[in-house]
Amino acid sequence: MSEPRTDAKICGMGHSMKRKEDPRFIRGQGRYIDDFTLPGMLYMDIVRSPHAHARIKKINTARALKIPGVLAVIDGPTLAKYNLHWMPTISADTQMVLPIDEVMYQAQEVCAVIATERYIAADGVDAVEVEYEPLPVMVDPHKSLAPGAPVLRKDKEGKKDNLAFHWQAGDKADAERALAASDVVISENVYLPRIHVASMETCGCIADFDTAQGKLTVYMTTQAPHAVRTVFALVAGHVGLSEEKIRIVSPDIGGGFGGKVPVYPGYVIAVAASVVIGKPIKWIEDRMENLQADSFARDYHMKVELGAKRDGTMTSLKIKTVADHGYANASANPSKFPTGLFSICTGSYDLKHAFCEVDAAYTHKPPGGVAYRCSFRVTEAVHAIERATDALAQKLNMDPAELRMKNFIKPEQFPYKSVLGWEYDSGNYGVALKKAMDIIGYDALRREQAEKRKKGDLMGIGISSFTEIVGAGPSRDFDILGIKMFDSAEIRVHPTGKAIARFGTKSQGQGHETTYAQIVAEELGIPAAHVQVEEGDTDTAPYGLGTYASRSTPTSGAACALAARKIRDKAKKIAAHLLEVSEQDLDWEPGKFFVKGAPQMAKTIQECAFAAYTNHPQGMEAGLEAVHYYDPPNLTFPFGSYICVVDIDRGTGDVKVRRFVAVDDCGNIINPMIVEGQIHGGLTQGIGPALYEEISYDDEGNISGGSFLDYYVPTALETPHWETDKTTTPSPHHPFGAKGVGESATVGAPPAIANAVVRKSASGRIRVATAMTTTMRTIERPAGEPV
Amino acid sequence: MAKHKISVTINGAAREAEVESRLLLVHLIREVFRMTGTHVGCDTSHCGACTVVLDGNPVKSCTVLAVQADGAKITTVEGLEQGGKLHPVQEGFTEKHGLQCGFCTPGMLMTTSALLERNKNPSEQQIREAISGNLCRCTGYVNIVKAVQYAAEKMR
Numbered sequence: 001m002s003e004p005r006t007d008a009k010i011c012g013m014g015h016s017m018k019r020k021e022d023p024r025f026i027r028g029q030g031r032y033i034d035d036f037t038l039p040g041m042l043y044m045d046i047v048r049s050p051h052a053h054a055r056i057k058k059i060n061t062a063r064a065l066k067i068p069g070v071l072a073v074i075d076g077p078t079l080a081k082y083n084l085h086w087m088p089t090i091s092a093d094t095q096m097v098l099p100i101d102e103v104m105y106q107a108q109e110v111c112a113v114i115a116t117e118r119y120i121a122a123d124g125v126d127a128v129e130v131e132y133e134p135l136p137v138m139v140d141p142h143k144s145l146a147p148g149a150p151v152l153r154k155d156k157e158g159k160k161d162n163l164a165f166h167w168q169a170g171d172k173a174d175a176e177r178a179l180a181a182s183d184v185v186i187s188e189n190v191y192l193p194r195i196h197v198a199s200m201e202t203c204g205c206i207a208d209f210d211t212a213q214g215k216l217t218v219y220m221t222t223q224a225p226h227a228v229r230t231v232f233a234l235v236a237g238h239v240g241l242s243e244e245k246i247r248i249v250s251p252d253i254g255g256g257f258g259g260k261v262p263v264y265p266g267y268v269i270a271v272a273a274s275v276v277i278g279k280p281i282k283w284i285e286d287r288m289e290n291l292q293a294d295s296f297a298r299d300y301h302m303k304v305e306l307g308a309k310r311d312g313t314m315t316s317l318k319i320k321t322v323a324d325h326g327y328a329n330a331s332a333n334p335s336k337f338p339t340g341l342f343s344i345c346t347g348s349y350d351l352k353h354a355f356c357e358v359d360a361a362y363t364h365k366p367p368g369g370v371a372y373r374c375s376f377r378v379t380e381a382v383h384a385i386e387r388a389t390d391a392l393a394q395k396l397n398m399d400p401a402e403l404r405m406k407n408f409i410k411p412e413q414f415p416y417k418s419v420l421g422w423e424y425d426s427g428n429y430g431v432a433l434k435k436a437m438d439i440i441g442y443d444a445l446r447r448e449q450a451e452k453r454k455k456g457d458l459m460g461i462g463i464s465s466f467t468e469i470v471g472a473g474p475s476r477d478f479d480i481l482g483i484k485m486f487d488s489a490e491i492r493v494h495p496t497g498k499a500i501a502r503f504g505t506k507s508q509g510q511g512h513e514t515t516y517a518q519i520v521a522e523e524l525g526i527p528a529a530h531v532q533v534e535e536g537d538t539d540t541a542p543y544g545l546g547t548y549a550s551r552s553t554p555t556s557g558a559a560c561a562l563a564a565r566k567i568r569d570k571a572k573k574i575a576a577h578l579l580e581v582s583e584q585d586l587d588w589e590p591g592k593f594f595v596k597g598a599p600q601m602a603k604t605i606q607e608c609a610f611a612a613y614t615n616h617p618q619g620m621e622a623g624l625e626a627v628h629y630y631d632p633p634n635l636t637f638p639f640g641s642y643i644c645v646v647d648i649d650r651g652t653g654d655v656k657v658r659r660f661v662a663v664d665d666c667g668n669i670i671n672p673m674i675v676e677g678q679i680h681g682g683l684t685q686g687i688g689p690a691l692y693e694e695i696s697y698d699d700e701g702n703i704s705g706g707s708f709l710d711y712y713v714p715t716a717l718e719t720p721h722w723e724t725d726k727t728t729t730p731s732p733h734h735p736f737g738a739k740g741v742g743e744s745a746t747v748g749a750p751p752a753i754a755n756a757v758v759r760k761s762a763s764g765r766i767r768v769a770t771a772m773t774t775t776m777r778t779i780e781r782p783a784g785e786p787v
Numbered sequence: 788m789a790k791h792k793i794s795v796t797i798n799g800a801a802r803e804a805e806v807e808s809r810l811l812l813v814h815l816i817r818e819v820f821r822m823t824g825t826h827v828g829c830d831t832s833h834c835g836a837c838t839v840v841l842d843g844n845p846v847k848s849c850t851v852l853a854v855q856a857d858g859a860k861i862t863t864v865e866g867l868e869q870g871g872k873l874h875p876v877q878e879g880f881t882e883k884h885g886l887q888c889g890f891c892t893p894g895m896l897m898t899t900s901a902l903l904e905r906n907k908n909p910s911e912q913q914i915r916e917a918i919s920g921n922l923c924r925c926t927g928y929v930n931i932v933k934a935v936q937y938a939a940e941k942m943r
Binding site: 018019021022023024025026027028029030031032034035037118119197198199200201202252253254255257286287288508509510511673674676677680681682683684685707708709713715716717719721722 | 807809810814817818821822823824825826827828829830831833834836863864865867868873877880881882884886887888889890891892893896911914915916918919920921922923924925926927928929930931932
C-alpha cells in the first residue's frame, strides 16, 4: 500500500498523523504512576540484601518502628501467615516475594517499610537492622551446571542440580551429519551480555483496597493489565481476592520494553499491605532498585557452528547455549517453548539442517529474563546466525553481502516452512539488502575500507539481514498461565458519529491512541480525530493479553479492523433501509455507502450511526457497536537489512558509528511517522548493548551496572543520525497486511554493529566491541573467547 | 526535623513553603506544589527527566535542595505555554515526533528551551551536546534534534 486511501480529514492508514497523545505530554500533563495521590495514601520502601547469598539471622525492626510516621515493617514471616511469601513465575517456576531465611541475589527484597511519607519510609529502611550470615555465591552459569555443584534451589524437593530446564529443537544427529559433510565449518562463541530495559520511568504501583466494598484497585506500571488481574486472582484467591473484585489500571507508562510485563515482588507486597492495613499504598522503585532487582534480559552464552559448501551454500547450523536465568526462571515468556522463539535461529537463510539446544542455569542473580523489545530470545537467535554468517564469509573469503544473497530464502519459496518448524508468512529479503547497499554506497565503502586497511586504519562495515517473528498468538503455541494469546477490540459508534474504541493491549509510548484511531478511520471513514482510544483499565477494556512482542498491531490492530467491519456490515443494512434499496445495490467508499450507478444517493457513516439510535429498521437491535477477539492464524515475519560503517580508534578502542542505514519491511503501515520513530528508538536500543550496556557481577555476586553511573544508556552524542527506508511485503494473513514493527531494530541492529567491529586477523586474534565498561581490556582477545 | 520557610517564583506565581532541609527541589515541585510534569528518572542526575529552568539555567531538580532555590525564579514544563500559545519547542516535539512515552519530554523541553534562549541558531552538534545530559530511551534522538531545529527556525 503506497498511497493512503483516505483523505487527510479522515486520516486512515498511511497518513503520518500527528499523535493524539502528544498534547498532554508536551504540557507535562501525562499521568504516570507516581503522579497519582490518593486520600490517606501511605508509602512503601524496601529493604534489600547487600549479599548475593546469605542466611537471614535476624531482622530487627525496633529502631525503625520508633521513627514517627513509620507504621509497619512487613517481612517474609508476615506474608507467610497468608501464604503469600512465594509466588509462581510466568514460566512454571516459583520465586520469593519476601524471604523467610535465605536471600538468593544482591538487592533482593528482604522486608518493606510502610510510612506516612516517602522520606520517612526511606528513613525506616535505613533504620531496619538485618543480621546476615554470608553463604557461598555461584555467579558462573557454566560452573553452576557442572557436576557436583552445590544445589541452589534447595526449596525444590529432590532437586539435585542447577538446571532450570533443558530445551532443544531439530534433529541433532541429522544436523551433525550435515556439518560433518560440509566443505567448511565455522565455530563462534557468541555472548549476549545481561542487560536491562532501563525504561525512563521505573516500576511502581498504588494498591488501594477498599474495605467497604472488598474491592482491590491497583494502579500499576504494567504492560498486561488483564493478565495481571487474572494472576492476582489465581495467586491470592485463597485470601479472598476474587477476580470481579480486582481492578487493574495501567496509566500512562514511561516506557516498558518488556520490563513491565512481570509481576515483581514489590507489587505483591504493596497489595498485601493495602489489604491488611486498609489504606492505599504507593510503592515507586528508584533507579538502582530498577536496574539491580527487576528482570534482566539476554545473558546467553552461545556456541554457534555453521557449515557450508565451498561455493558458500549454507548446509547446517548447530547452536548450543548456556543461559543464565538467575535464581528462578521468571522468564516473561508467553509461549509454550521455554526459550521462546529461539528456534527462529535459521534466520533469513534456506537451511535444510539445523539443531539448537539450551541449558538454563540457576545462579545467585536476580530472576528473569524479560523479552526486552524482542519476541523472546529472537535477538539472541538473530545475533547467532548473523555473526556466524559473517564469520563464514570471512572463512570463505567471500563478501558477506554476496553470501547472504546466495542463501536467502527466495521470494517464491513463501510461505516457507523452516527446518525448525516455523512457517514464514512472507518475505523478499534480497530487495531489502540491495536497497540498503545502494543507499549506503556499499561498493565504494568496501574500496575505502581496503585503502584504509593498507594504512592500518580500522574501519568496519557490518551487515545484518534479520528475520523477525512477532505478534503472538496464535493460541495453539502461546499462552500466559493457560490464557490464550488472542487480543481484543471493542468499538462503539455514538449517535453523532463519533466513536470510542477500547483494547486489551496497553501502549507505553508506541502511540496506540493515534494508530488504533487510524485503523477505525480506515475501516469506517470516521475521522481519526473523532475516535477516542482507551486502554489499560480492566473494568472497561475488553480482555486482552497486553502489549509486548510487537503484538499490538498483529492482534488488537487486527481485532480493531474486524470489529470495525462488523460495524460497517450493520451500517450497510441501515443505509439500505434509509435509501430504500437492497444491500446488494450499495457500494462503499471510506465514510459513506452509495447506490451503484447513482453516487448522489448516499448515506454517510455518521448518518447511519444517527439512524442506529433513532431510525433503525424494524427487527434490528439498536446501537452501533462491536467487539472482536482475534486469534491470529500465524505470527508475522517482518524483516530488514541493516548496514553500518564504524571507525575504530586503534589506541583507545573507541567505536564511532559513522553511518547506519536501516531498510525495514513491516508490511502495510498505519502511520509512517510512528513506524520511523519505532525504528529510530529500536536502533538506539540496539547499539546500546552492542557497545555500551552491560550488567556484570564479580565473584561475590556484587553487581556492576546497577545505576546510571555505570549502566551506560546511549546519549545523543553516541547515537548516530539514523538513515531509514523501507520495502513493503504485506502479511498475507493479517486483515490489513501489517506486521509488528516495534522490535525489528532492537533485534537487527546489534549484529550489524558486531559484524562491523569483530574480525579475525591472520594471527587468529579478533577485535571485539563490548560494553564500555570492558572496552579497555578487550580491543584484542584470543580467538575462541566469547564476543 | 527543622523546617525552613522559603519563597520561590514558579511559572510566574509567587509561592511559599515550609520545608525540611533535605527536601529535594523536584519533590517540592511535585509533592508540595503538586505540579507533576517534572519527573524523576534516576536519582543520580544522569537522566535529566527532572530538568527545570532555575534563574535562567537548566538544572536537574533531583540534585538541588529546595532550600537552595529560596528566592529563585523557576520555570517548569507547565510554564512553557504562554496565554494558550505553545512554546516553539513544544510545537517542534509534536511536529517532528520528538517524543514517544513522554517521560523524558518535560526535561528535554526545559533543556532545549534554555538552549534556544542562549543560542538562536544551534548546529546539530550543539543540540546533541545540549541534550547529552537528558536520556531518552524511545526516540533515538534524531527526531528530538529535528524538533529543536524546527523550534529554532520558528523563534528566529
